[in-house]
Amino acid sequence: MWNRWLFRKMDNSPLIIFRIFFGFLVACESFGAIATGWVHRNLIAPRFTFPFIDFDWLQPLPGVGMYIYFAVMGLLGLFIALGYKYRFSIILFTILWAAVYLMQKTAYNNHYYLLVLISLFMCFVPANKNYSLDTKKHQEKQTDAMYSYVKWFIVLQLFIVYVYASIAKLYGDWLDFSMIRILMQPVADYPFIGEPLQQDWAHKIIGTTGILFDLLIIPALLWRRTRKTAFFLSIFFHLFNAIVFQIGIFPFLSLAFNVFFFEPKTIRKLFFRKKKAYTANELVIPKYNNTLLAVMSIYFSIQLLLPVRHHLIADNVLWTEEGHRLSWRMMLRSRAGKGQFKLVNNDTGKETIIKPAEFLNSSQQRKVFAYPDFAWQFAGYLEKEYSKNGEDISVYLENSQVSINDRPYAPFIDSRTDLANTPWLRFTHHEWILPSQLEDK
Structure with missing residues (x-):
């Protein structure tokens, strides 16, 4: 059954246009990170970048190195869009993007993680087999078909992302819309939309829509009767996120994924009118089918387990942050912290109160008191x-x-713990994080 579903050939128009969209968008993301100052704020100016734990060896390049780094990624994005030396370009981009994702987490975003996963996927699919400079030079490699598993991989990945995002919202602060109020506060001064977005009725609409959209959008796009409606709702939803939250290319990347839900002939008529239609719909089982099925099973098992790992760790993930990342828990909390770092020289007994501002920028200072891994690092x-x-x-x-979602401040980290000489536990709870003070809502 799996072979018939995954290894039947289909028209590759969705994959080809997605490659073009994807390359253009990652080029915009890379060049935009330079132009907006993101690279300077997060990778050049800081003395310490807070890499993911176990990735301390990944450090920003000195001088103007990171500007060159992102410029190279931007050029690779253009090469991907053009289908020029595609395999080399997408593999190198994936490595560079994954490295920059891991070398700093002050500006952590679930969408950056999604981009790592999609880039990795794009390394293994024949996205340059048509409308590319590669096949223009070697026309014998051109094809109008692809395996169906290419489409279904994307569909299942997106289904996991959206459904887990919806489930994560089913907690008190989202359901009573207090989290929506917090999310909308920074946009109060936006022209036209700022004031309406501060109203209770708007919070109820946004909160309810957020849960329902994430839960239902993939099934709605898969069902022909609701596909067009779901597509137009996607446009509104993602453009709203782009304007309100200003999260870079990701609303547009989310829209680009829609090409995998429409019939290939629709995509071909819209974007590739001269492209030959593929209608053979033949079943061609490759020699590597069992290996591919095993790899995909392992991959999606990990994707299904990572978002629920916090249930195996003591206390509330909203409080401890243990198991939060890589879990599609998006826009669920606002954290603020305070305290002071005391350094003790055990040889002389001298105590020194450290001023984080001497070492960290403003964004890092906000994180270091509110997130346990930042404090530990x-x-x-x-x-x-x-x-x-x-x-x-x-x-x-x-x-x-620490204050979670505008609650009163409560004791967070045990002041008796020598954080500099305490090991980091990757799969269990840290006892130096004090018990949760979050009341049930």
Whole structure:
């Protein structure tokens, strides 16, 4: 059954146009990161970039290196769109994007993670087999067909993203719309839409729509009777996100995914009128079918398990953040923290209160008191900075308090814990994170 479903050939028009959209959008993202100052704020100006734990070896290039780095990614995006040396271009882009994603998390965004996954997928599919410079030079490699698993991989990946995003919203602060109020506060000064978005009725519409859209959009796009309606709702939904939240290319990338839900002949008529139609619909089972099925099974098992891993970790993920990342828990919380870092020289007994502003930019300072992994990494950074002469250094976070979703501040990190000399636990709860003070809502 799986072979008949995944290895039947179909018209490759959706994949070809998606490659063009994808390349153009990642080029815009890369060049835009330079133009808007994102590269400077997050990768050049900071003394310490807070890489993902275990990826400390990934550090920004010195000087203007990161500008060149992102310019190269932008050029690779254009090469991908044009289908020029496609395989080399997409593999190199994937490596570079994954590296920049892992080398800093101050500007963490679930969409950056999604882009890693989609880029990796694009490394293995024949997206350059038509309307590309590669096949213009080698016309014998041109084809109008692709395996059906290309479409279904994208569909299943998106289904996981959206459904988990919907389920994650089924908690008190979203259901009573208080989280929507917090999300809308930064746009209060927007012309025309700012004031209406502060109203209770708008919060109820946005909150309810967010849950229903995420839950139903993929089934609605798959069903022919609701496909067009779902598509136009997608346009409104993603353009709203683009305007209100200003999250780069990702609303437009989300719209680009829609090409996999329409009939290939519709895509061909819209974008490739001269392209030959593929109608053979033949079943061609490749020699690697069992290997591919095994790889896809492992991949999607991981995708299904990662978002629920926080249920195996003690306490509330909204409080501890343990298991939050890579889980499609989007726009669910607002965190603010406070406290002070105390450095103790165990050889001399000298105590020093550290001012984070001497080491971190404003965005990092907000994170370091509110997120446990940031606090732990900063403590380790301080220990290295102050123990260069071999001193025995301990680092404590005193008077640590955090506010979740505008609640009153509550004690957060145990001030007795030497964070600089405490191991990071990757799969279990950290006891130095004090018990949750979140009331049920």
